[in-house]
Amino acid sequence: MSLNVERVNPLLGARVSGIDLASVNDATLAQIEAALVAHKVLFFEDQHWSAAQQKAFAERLGELHVHPVFEADPAVRELVVFAYDDKNKGANDTWHADVTFAERPLKLGILYAEEIPEVGGDTLWIDTEAAYRALSAPLQDVFDKLSAIHDFCNARSPDTALDIEGLERLRRVMPRPTQHPVIRTHPVSGNKSIYVNRAFTTHIAGVSRLESEHLLALLLQHLQIPEFQMRWRWKKNTVAIWDNRSTQHLAVADYFPARRRVRRAAVLEEARPV
Incomplete structure (x- = not known):
């Protein structure tokens, strides 16, 4: 059986139809993993998953991450629940790859849409491999040699800004800042991609503060070029699986006072990014 895959964007994103994810066999799962490397984000509509x-x-795809801060599903602690409305607006509206602040970040994100606004609440993804390819050769050569520091307590989003006491509480439960290459290599495809993000990357290591500010700002602005992006309009009971090694994403916070509730499982990388 071959997957029925329909591209939804020239660079990244594809809709897969005719599959019940709750009952796929190993051969079909392997095809899904291969399609994920190729298309970076896959969407499966009309799924009906319990937690x-x-x-x-998710466990069939690797070791699961348990987030030390975000709200967990009451029945399954490995699932993060993002339930937002006008009284709890959340903090996912900043470009990021998930959990880059950890030594072993996430390989895959697997999100299930439980409750979706009538309009709004879309998610955008960036193809960070395409963004790397679009850099000039001299800049690729510079960034290939650099590393950057990632920190959950960076708190770049205004909605997550913390007072000193709140920041100290967070420091006690979160991992220490970690260092990753600015340009990483995908362990399956061998493709290079930009691996800094606005939410968690604090600075470029081994250069002056002025150099770090300008180099990081250049990359973050470059990543936001619309040609590298796709936008997904959610429906209830849709599953999205994305390759966290070659994408970044952002949840658009434009739907309040409506409510949006989704569950995310997160699969850890096998090793540190290189």
């Missing part, structure tokens, strides 16, 4: 089924599917 336990979502966890069971």
Whole structure:
């Protein structure tokens, strides 16, 4: 059986139809993983997952991450629940790759849409491999040699700005800042991609503060070029699986006072990015 894959954007993103993710066999799962490397984000509509089924599917793809801060599903601690409305607006509206502040960040994100606004609440993704390819050769050569520091407590989003006491509490439960290459190599495809993001990357290591500010600003602005992006309009009971090694994403916070509730499982990378 071959997957029915329909591209939804020239660079990244594809809709997969005719599959019940709750009952896929190993051969089909391997095809999904291969399609994910090729298309970077896959969408499966009309899925009906319990929290336990979502966890069971995600575990077949690797070791699951348990987030030390975000709200967990009451029944399955490995699932993060993002439930936002006008009284709790959340903090996912900043460009990021998930959990880059950890030594072993995420390989995949697997999100299930439980409750979706009538309009708004879309998610955008960036193809960070395409963004790297679009850099000039001299800049590629410069960035290939650099590393950057990532820190959950960076708190770049205004909605997550913390007072000193709140920041100290967070420091006690979060991992220490970690260092990753500015340009990473995908362990399956061998493609290079830009691996800094607005939410968690604090600075470029080994250069002056002025150099760091300008180099990081250049990359973050470059990543936001519209040609590298796709936008997804959610429907209830849709599953999105994205390759966190070659993408960044952002949830658009334009739907309040409506409510948006989604569950995310997160699969850890096998090793540190290189």
